[in-house]
Every structure is written in structure tokens, then in C-alpha cells.
Amino acid sequence: MPSVSKNRGMPNPAIEIESLSKEYPYGFLHLKKKMSLESLSMQVQRGEVFGFLGPNGAGKSTTIKLLMRLIFPTSGTARILGKSIEDVSMHREIGYLPEQPYFYDYLTVAELLDYFARFHRLRAADRQERVQRMLKKVGLDTAKKIQLRKYSKGMLQRAGLAQAILHDPEVVVLDEPMSGLDPLGRREVRDIILELKKEGRTVLFSTHILSDAEMLCDRVGVIVGGKLKGVGTPGEMVGIQTQGMEILFEVDSTTKKSALLERATKTGDRYRVHLPEAELYGALDELKAAGARILSVAQIKPTLEEFFMNLVDADRAQANAVEVSEQ
Amino acid sequence: MTNVWIVARNTFREAVRDRVLYNLVFFALLMMGAAILVGQISIGIEQSVIISLGLTAVSVIGIFIAVFIGVGLVSKEMEKRTLYALLAKPVERWEFLLGKYAGLVMTLTVNTAAMAVGLYVALWSVKHPLERSDWYVLVAVYLILLKLALIVALAMLFSCFTTPFLAILFTAGIYIAGVFAEDLRTMQVVDMTPATMKLLKGISYLLPNFENFNVMGAVAHARGVPGKLVLQDTWYAILYGTVVLAAAAVVFSRRNLK
Numbered sequence: 163m164p165s166v167s168k169n170r171g172m173p174n175p176a177i178e179i180e181s182l183s184k185e186y187p188y189g190f191l192h193l194k195k196k197m198s199l200e201s202l203s204m205q206v207q208r209g210e211v212f213g214f215l216g217p218n219g220a221g222k223s224t225t226i227k228l229l230m231r232l233i234f235p236t237s238g239t240a241r242i243l244g245k246s247i248e249d250v251s252m253h254r255e256i257g258y259l260p261e262q263p264y265f266y267d268y269l270t271v272a273e274l275l276d277y278f279a280r281f282h283r284l285r286a287a288d289r290q291e292r293v294q295r296m297l298k299k300v301g302l303d304t305a306k307k308i309q310l311r312k313y314s315k316g317m318l319q320r321a322g323l324a325q326a327i328l329h330d331p332e333v334v335v336l337d338e339p340m341s342g343l344d345p346l347g348r349r350e351v352r353d354i355i356l357e358l359k360k361e362g363r364t365v366l367f368s369t370h371i372l373s374d375a376e377m378l379c380d381r382v383g384v385i386v387g388g389k390l391k392g393v394g395t396p397g398e399m400v401g402i403q404t405q406g407m408e409i410l411f412e413v414d415s416t417t418k419k420s421a422l423l424e425r426a427t428k429t430g431d432r433y434r435v436h437l438p439e440a441e442l443y444g445a446l447d448e449l450k451a452a453g454a455r456i457l458s459v460a461q462i463k464p465t466l467e468e469f470f471m472n473l474v475d476a477d478r479a480q481a482n483a484v485e486v487s488e489q
Numbered sequence: 490m491t492n493v494w495i496v497a498r499n500t501f502r503e504a505v506r507d508r509v510l511y512n513l514v515f516f517a518l519l520m521m522g523a524a525i526l527v528g529q530i531s532i533g534i535e536q537s538v539i540i541s542l543g544l545t546a547v548s549v550i551g552i553f554i555a556v557f558i559g560v561g562l563v564s565k566e567m568e569k570r571t572l573y574a575l576l577a578k579p580v581e582r583w584e585f586l587l588g589k590y591a592g593l594v595m596t597l598t599v600n601t602a603a604m605a606v607g608l609y610v611a612l613w614s615v616k617h618p619l620e621r622s623d624w625y626v627l628v629a630v631y632l633i634l635l636k637l638a639l640i641v642a643l644a645m646l647f648s649c650f651t652t653p654f655l656a657i658l659f660t661a662g663i664y665i666a667g668v669f670a671e672d673l674r675t676m677q678v679v680d681m682t683p684a685t686m687k688l689l690k691g692i693s694y695l696l697p698n699f700e701n702f703n704v705m706g707a708v709a710h711a712r713g714v715p716g717k718l719v720l721q722d723t724w725y726a727i728l729y730g731t732v733v734l735a736a737a738a739v740v741f742s743r744r745n746l747k
Contacts (some may be wrong), residue, residue: 228576233745250579258577264569266499280495281578343723437689 174244176333176364177206177229182238198224200388201238206366206381211359213379213396214368215472221388222368223261224335230258242333249417254282255330261338263322267311271302271321274310275328282329296324301350315342323351326366327358333356336367340374352378372469386473407442408433410457411449420452436462492584493591496575500562500592501599509558509596512550516604519546519612527615535615536623540709541607544629548705551601551637552664554579557591559644562589567746568653574747583738588733590645597637616725622711628719629708635726636702640664642730643697646737649744667699697729 182340191344199221214222227233230241231247243395245252245471264276272293279289300320305313310321318343326334339355339401340348355378358365369375375382376396392399411433413423422445426433433454439477442459449456463469502512505590523542527535533622563586575585639731640661643663645745647656674693701722704714 229574232573232576234743250581253577253579256577258574260573260577262570263574264571265574266503266571268503269499277495277499278574278578281492281575281580283491322574325625475719 173356174208174211175205177212177240177242177366179204179225179240180238181228182228182240183236184221184228184233185236192418197230198388202385202390203238204383204390204393206364208364208380209359209362210380211355211365211367211378213375213382214366214385215370215372215375215382215399216368217370220385222370222385224366225385226258226335226366229335230256254329255332257326257329257334259319259322259326259334259336259339262315262341263318265310265318265321267309269310270307270480271297271310271324272306274321275325277330278325284329284455292328296328299327299354300324302346316344316347319343319351320347323354327354331363333364333366336365338344338369339367340369340371348374373461384473385402391473404439404461406436406438408434408436408460408462409442409445409449410460411454412457413452413454417454418452420448420454422448423454432457492580493588496580496585496588497591497595498735499518500589500636501723504558504593504596509554510600510603512554513600513603513607516546516550520607523678524611524614536612536711536728537709539608539615540626541611541627541705543604543611543635544626544705544708547601547604547608548632548633548636549596550604551633552640554600555637555640556644556657556660556664558593558596559650560653560660562593562648563645563741564648564656570747573696573746582742586645586649586738586741587734590641593641594638595664597641598634601634601637618735620711622713625708625711625714628714629704631721632704632714632719632722635722639697639699639726639730639733642733642737646733646740649737649740664699665698667697669700670696670698671700698725701725 165258185195188194198288216222221373226236240247242252275293297306302320339351382396382399527538644660647659670693
């Protein structure tokens with residue numbers, strides 16, 4: 163796949179979103195309105211991998227669908243590679259993987275890719291070569307003659323990824339790309355994203371899996387309840403909230419008694435102890451002096467649930483505070 | 490128009506693989522049965538019976554396909570979200586819509602042409618050689634195809650803004666009302682006010698006049714179909730169909746997908 167690194171350093175961002183909002187009417191006469199996305203503004207720079215993080219229903223897919231003109235904004239604008247999202251020609255340089263993709267039942271994956279490649283005006287020989295290359299890349303070359311209705315969820319996800327990058331797009335937008343994949347499939351998708359980054363492409367992907375974001379992203383945006391909570395490096399947004407340190411160690415008959423040993427939790431033959439970051443070095447010295455064998459030292463980070471729940475709680479607390487002050 | 494053609498080709502391929510053309514087996518059996526029975530029970534009017542029965546079957550089967558598959562063309566793509574990846578390609582929504590329409594009209598054309606061949610085989614089996622007047626059947630088949638193309642356009646329009654069930658009901662309702670459009674225009678009820686009569690007349694002009702496309706009676710009795718009528722019907726179907734498809738494109742272009 164050709165590199166697009168020539169675009170790096172160009173002044174305008176790959177994706178620019180300005181005050182994008184989306185309201186959905188509901189109720190019998192559609193008189194009530196639900197705000198799904200509230201005045202979202204952010205930028206994704208060229209050549210970066212940007213993770214869009216948030217719990218289910220946070221507004222990640224809504225934002226992506228707005229960018230792909232599958233739904234229309236109530237207000238606000240967005241540009242991709244300097245072109246308005248209203249401009250269909252913008253899609254020549256964009257690849258998109260929908261959330262839980264589904265394709266035509268009676269086509270094979272090779273036919274599907276050939277079908278989509280035609281919209282990019284690729285010549286027959288070029289189409290054939292790209293289709294074969296993509297099938298190998300996503301691991302579907304052995305299943306290329308099977309109709310898509312017989313595909314598993316994971317295989318459909320791979321087919322979706324193949325159609326998204328088939329035409330060498332400069333910007334790739336992936337909505338929950340790891341969803342439905344087994345550990346091997348997830349790793350392959352991670353490798354593909356890293357490869358796209360290496361080629362200088364811009365990748366925007368949504369996920370609710372923190373480890374994926376930490377592993378792949380240059381920056382992440384966290385969205386909760388339709389509102390952007392912040393944009394920064396994964397370390398700034400998630401890792402900074404370290405909840406302390408964990409030491410894993412083993413003891414034997416020669417190990418002396420220690421206060422830490424009494425605080426530790428025993429799991430099998432091993433002990434683990436949680437303590438504040440400031441106490442780490444003192445604790446390590448103490449364990450060493452006692453003759454314990456230290457196996458690992460790790461940061462304790464909030465789980466996904468804890469991380470998002472903290473944001474949701476903060477959101478609710480802020481809403482309540484506004485309500486009280488208005489009363 | 491290249492994008493329209495790409496979508497149309499795929500729609501046709503999907504329809505063929507989805508066994509839409511299997512109805513031809515039913516039609517073939519019907520024609521075979523009719524040819525055998527007619528020879529025994531209708532002495533002297535075999536040709537007329539075969540033509541009437543054949544053209545009715547061509548029309549009814551075509552209407553079923555046009556309504557049910559026409560409604561599903563867009564609604565199924567929205568429901569299954571197959572069009573998400575497609576609309577993220579450099580494709581306008583109207584191109585997608587027109588491509589789906591053209592694909593189904595292609596399918597109906599192949600289907601109707603195959604049924605016409607079956608009808609001629611049945612006709613030939615009860616009376617050969619065929620006469621010049623028998624070729625009027627082709628005109629009747631062409632007009633049925635125009636009618637079906639119009640029904641597909643209506644089905645697509647309704648499926649762009651309502652549920653598949655309601656879209657089927659609306660399309661069937663408009664079709665039935667359209668068959669009686671001329672009766673509505675000339676309807677005279679004793680205590681009807683002039684305003685009501687004007688309203689009914691207005692509605693009758695708005696409805697697609699499907700009876701225009703019905704020349705079955707004339708063709709079954711070996712009477713010719715005036716070229717002027719064929720030309721008029723062709724223009725009527727093109728103009729009416731264009732307006733309906735344009736309305737569908739406007740609605741679909743503004744529709745938020747789920």
C-alpha cells in the first residue's frame with residue numbers, strides 16, 4: 163500500500179469538527195427532542211491515530227455517522243481534508259467501517275470488494291489486484307468464494323475493514339473495529355491500524371476498550387452523554403488517574419515477618435499488596451530486606467467501568483449543581 | 490450515471506441470486522396446464538383464453554414482484570444497514586436510489602420477457618402457425634412492463650419515508666385506486682355537490698391511471714393497439730415515473746439513517 167506521508171506537516175487538520183450537534187425528535191408527534199450530541203468541536207491531525215472513547219450511547223457512532231453523512235446535523239459543521247462533509251467527492255479519500263457491518267447476502271467477499279472498488283473508478287486489473295491483496299491482509303483469502311450470508315460476525319468485520327481500506331484512503335474512520343473479533347482478530351486489526359499509521363494515514367476509531375486506545379492512539383477524545391469531556395494523549399486522559407501501585411511477590415520459609423506481608427492478599431502461592439505510589443520504594447526495600455522475591459510491580463489503573471462511571475458521575479453531579487443553582 | 494449503473498447491476502445480480510426469477514417456474518406450469526386444458530374445453534377460442542390468462546399472469550406476478558421487492562429495495566438496505574458502507578463511497582443518495590430502481594426494472598424486464606416467451610410457446614401449442622395479430626401480445630407485454638416500472642417507483646417513494654408494511658399498503662392502495670381512476674373522473678352520484686365532483690376529478694388526475702396500460706381485451710380478440718396509445722402511455726409512464734422518483738430522491742436525500 164502506498165504511503166501518504168507526503169501529507170504530513172500540511173497545515174490543515176485531517177478532520178475538523180465545529181460545534182456539531184444532533185437532536186433526535188421522539189414521542190407520538192415528534193414534539194420532544196433528545197440531544198444525542200452537544201456542540202462537539204475537535205480536530206484530528208493528519209497522520210495521527212485518534213481514539214474516540216466513551217461508553218455505549220455516549221455519541222461516538224452519532225459523530226461518525228454525521229461525518230459520513232448518514233445522518234444530518236441539527237447544527238454545526240465539519241470538514242475532512244479541508245472539504246465540507248456535504249461534498250460527496252470528499253469520500254474518495256475516506257475509508258469507513260460501520261459498527262457491526264452487514265453486507266449483501268448473496269455476494270462473495272471478493273464480489274463485494276470489487277463492487278465497492280468500482281465506485282472509486284479503479285480499472286479491472288487494479289481492482290482484481292487490490293481485492294486479492296486486501297483479502298490476504300484481513301485473512302479472508304481462504305473464504306473468498308463463500309457468500310457473505312454464511313459469514314460469522316468476526317468475518318463480516320474483517321470484510322468491512324477490507325472495504326474500508328481497499329482504495330488507499332488518506333483518512334480511515336472505523337466505528338468499533340474490534341467489536342465481534344476474537345483475540346487473534348483483535349490483534350490483526352491492531353496491526354492493520356498501526357500499519358496505516360506507519361503509512362502516514364489518519365485513523366479515527368471509536369472504542370470503549372481502554373487498552374486498545376492506550377496501545378494504538380496518539381491522542382484520544384473522551385465523550386460521555388453527548389459531550390466531549392476532553393482530548394489528550396491516552397496517558398493524560400486515562401493513565402493519569404493511576405490509583406496506586408501493586409507489588410506481586412513470593413515468600414518462602416526463610417522470609418522474615420514484615421508488616422507488608424500482613425497487609426498483602428494471598429492468591430495461591432503469591433502475595434499482592436496495593437499501596438500509594440509514594441510508598442513504593444520504601445515497600446520494595448522492606449520486602450527485599452525480608453527476603454521476599456519480587457515478581458512484578460504495576461500501576462493500578464481504573465477499570466473501564468470505573469473510568470467511565472467516574473465521568474458519568476461527574477456529569478450528573480454537574481447537572482445537579484446547575485439544577486440547584488437555577489432553583 | 491456510472492454509479493447508477495454499478496448499483497443497478499448489483500441489484501439485478503442480488504435479485505437473480507435471491508431466486509426472484511423462480512416465479513417463472515410457476516408461470517411455465519400455469520401456461521402448460523392452460524394449454525392442455527384449453528384444448529379440451531374451449532373449442533374455437535383457445536387463442537383468446539391463452540392470451541387472456543397469460544397476460545393476466547404476467548401482470549399479477551409482475552405486480553407482486555414490483556410491490557414487495559420494490560418496497561424492500563431501500564427499506565431492507567436501511568434495516569440491515571448494508572447501505573452504510575455504500576453511502577460512505579463517492580455516491581450521491583439519488584444515484585443509489587436510481588440504481589436500485591433501474592436494477593429492479595432490469596429484473597422485471599428479464600422476468601416479463603421470459604414469461605412472454607412462455608406465453609408464445611403455449612399459444613403456439615394450441616394454434617400454429619402464429620398469425621400477425623398474435624404479435625400484438627408483445628405490445629400488451631410492453632405496456633404491462635411500463636405499468637410495473639411505475640409501480641416500482643411508487644413502492645420506492647413510500648418505502649423512503651414509512652415502514653415496509655405501510656409502504657406495501659400505500660402502493661397497493663394507489664394501484665387499486667389508479668385502476669379505477671377513470672371511473673372516479675366520470676362518477677356521477679345523484680346528490681353529489683359540484684365541489685365534490687371537482688375534487689374527485691382532481692384526485693383522479695393526480696392518481697396514476699393504470700387502466701391506460703390495459704389492452705388485454707383488445708389483444709385477446711386479435712384487435713390491434715393504436716401506435717398513438719403506445720406512445721402516449723410511454724410518455725405518461727416516463728413523466729409520472731420521473732416525478733415520483735424525483736420525490737423519492739428528495740425524501741431519501743434528507744433522511745437520517747438509524
